[in-house]
Amino acid sequence: MDWNFLIKNKESLQVTTDSRKVTSGSIFVALKGEHFDGNDFVEQAKAQGAEYVICGENALMELQDLARAWRRELGLPILAITGTNGKTTTKELCAAVLKTKYNIYYTQGNLNNSLGVPLTLLNITRAHEMAIVEMGASHPGDIKELVEIAEPNYGLITNVGKAHLQGFGSFEGVQTTKRELYDYLVAHKGTVFINEDNPYLDKMLEEAKKQIVNCQLSIVNYSTGTMPEGTHLVGNYNAENISAALRVGLYFGIAETRALAAIRAYIPSNNRSQLMQTERNIVVIDAYNANPTSMTAAIEAFDHRGADLTINQRPKAYILGAMRELGKYSHLEHQNIVNILLERKADKVLLVGEEYKETTAPYPIFENVEALCSFLEQEPLSGYTLLLKGSRSNQLEKVIPLL
Numbered sequence: 159m160d161w162n163f164l165i166k167n168k169e170s171l172q173v174t175t176d177s178r179k180v181t182s183g184s185i186f187v188a189l190k191g192e193h194f195d196g197n198d199f200v201e202q203a204k205a206q207g208a209e210y211v212i213c214g215e216n217a218l219m220e221l222q223d224l225a226r227a228w229r230r231e232l233g234l235p236i237l238a239i240t241g242t243n244g245k246t247t248t249k250e251l252c253a254a255v256l257k258t259k260y261n262i263y264y265t266q267g268n269l270n271n272s273l274g275v276p277l278t279l280l281n282i283t284r285a286h287e288m289a290i291v292e293m294g295a296s297h298p299g300d301i302k303e304l305v306e307i308a309e310p311n312y313g314l315i316t317n318v319g320k321a322h323l324q325g326f327g328s329f330e331g332v333q334t335t336k337r338e339l340y341d342y343l344v345a346h347k348g349t350v351f352i353n354e355d356n357p358y359l360d361k362m363l364e365e366a367k368k369q370i371v372n373c374q375l376s377i378v379n380y381s382t383g384t385m386p387e388g389t390h391l392v393g394n395y396n397a398e399n400i401s402a403a404l405r406v407g408l409y410f411g412i413a414e415t416r417a418l419a420a421i422r423a424y425i426p427s428n429n430r431s432q433l434m435q436t437e438r439n440i441v442v443i444d445a446y447n448a449n450p451t452s453m454t455a456a457i458e459a460f461d462h463r464g465a466d467l468t469i470n471q472r473p474k475a476y477i478l479g480a481m482r483e484l485g486k487y488s489h490l491e492h493q494n495i496v497n498i499l500l501e502r503k504a505d506k507v508l509l510v511g512e513e514y515k516e517t518t519a520p521y522p523i524f525e526n527v528e529a530l531c532s533f534l535e536q537e538p539l540s541g542y543t544l545l546l547k548g549s550r551s552n553q554l555e556k557v558i559p560l561l
Contacts, residue, residue, distance in 0.1 A: 159220065161227040164210055170283035171228060173221075175273075182207030187221050188214075189273070218273065222307050225276030229309055232282060236308055237406065240293040240301055240339055241316030242332060243452040244399045245270075247391070247430055248316050249292045251403035254424045255417040256410060260287040268446075270294035275304045288410075293339070296325040296483065301338035313339045314351040314402060318358050319451025324485030333362055340366035349376040351406055353398055356382075380405035388422045391431045392442050393459035395452075438540040439561050440472065444547045445554040448481050450491040453547060457498055460545040472543040473505035477530070477557060479548020480511025493517045506542060508533075510552050527553050534560040 164185070165171065172184035177199035180186050186203035188196030188211065200213050212220045229236070239249050246268060253264040263286045265278045270292040282289050293304045305313075318333050326332045343350055344366045352359050367373045383401035385394050400421055407417035426432050432443040444456050457476070476499060484491055496519040499507055507521040510530050514523045524530040534557065544561060548554045 180206040225279040236310040237312040238310035242319035244316040255407035264290035265292040305342040337362040354379040395455040475506035475542040475544040479552030480513040
């Protein structure tokens with residue numbers, strides 16, 4: 159569909175999928191979900207002054223087409239970021255750095271799927287000079303779909319690991335899907351930012367380059383590096399996220415000293431890599447997501463906390479939620495986490511999720527976070543340095559007020 163009639167000469171678009179937020183001149187998209195149907199509110203949206211309504215069975219596809227058309231109309235450079243772990247933090251850090259020089263728009267929260275990416279693009283205005291679009295995936299072809307909507311000029315894959323194995327089928331499936339970003343950039347003569355210390359990424363990029371004769375892809379290398387002092391991020395695994403943001407900033411003309419100052423000023427507020435001092439404990443919060451790779455990295459980083467004697471002198475406690483969407487690998491990967499904890503001889507371990515009941519864990523296992531909260535109300539933890547980590551579906555953030 160030719161969307162010029164709707165987007166030509168507009169400075170910005172007002173697009174909503176919530177009929178309650180329709181205002182005069184906005185675009186209402188009537189999506190249909192498992193428990194709702196936006197088509198029931200089409201007339202209401204029109205009465206509230208919607209300039210245009212996208213409805214029917216193909217509403218999501220039309221929304222994606224509109225987002226692509228708006229992206230082309232704006233023509234600004236777009237950096238796409240994906241990866242198994244660290245993509246949201248890297249996006250936030252890159253945004254913090256680039257904002258020191260440019261008016262940028264970047265993915266808000268975790269709007270990184272087939273609905274979130276087009277909504278992100280439609281929130282960009284003519285006043286913005288560039289954009290960062292985060293892209294998530296849980297099945298083969300997901301990244302291909304998203305890059306064909308966003309049409310990025312630049313791309314960065316943070317890493318690849320064991321996540322969403324139920325959807326991908328295997329670790330190889332993860333690599334193939336994430337590589338779809340490289341495939342697109344190779345085909346469109348784009349630019350790739352790549353961690354040269356990561357052999358998986360190097361192999362994926364080489365496989366992508368083989369698809370095009372006389373490949374004209376531009377490659378910008380960076381290394382994993384080390385954690386700089388003075389940031390608010392917890393965990394040495396953030397070193398590569400910071401290194402990526404510094405390299406992106408340098409590529410776009412931002413000196414490392416200026417970029418590093420922006421990174422040091424960045425304070426995470428999304429339950430990722432946060433350090434919190436409560437009345438009774440020191441809590442490392444990394445509870446937005448979890449998979450075998452990120453869980454292992456979080457435990458290792460927590461176990462080797464710098465030279466902070468205040469932290470190291472305290473007994474350590476782990477509150478770990480189950481890792482979801484692992485399919486046939488679930489039992490093995492949860493047992494691996496239990497084995498890691500046993501090796502570390504942790505002072506206190508509390509596990510949340512039925513998945514742990516099938517392991518040999520000698521620790522208390524709670525069916526859900528509500529059961530854990532009830533336990534902590536009766537037996538509060540005090541004097542610990544504590545790691546809180548688990549998949550988002552565990553809702554471990556509910557525990558924070560009790561710590």
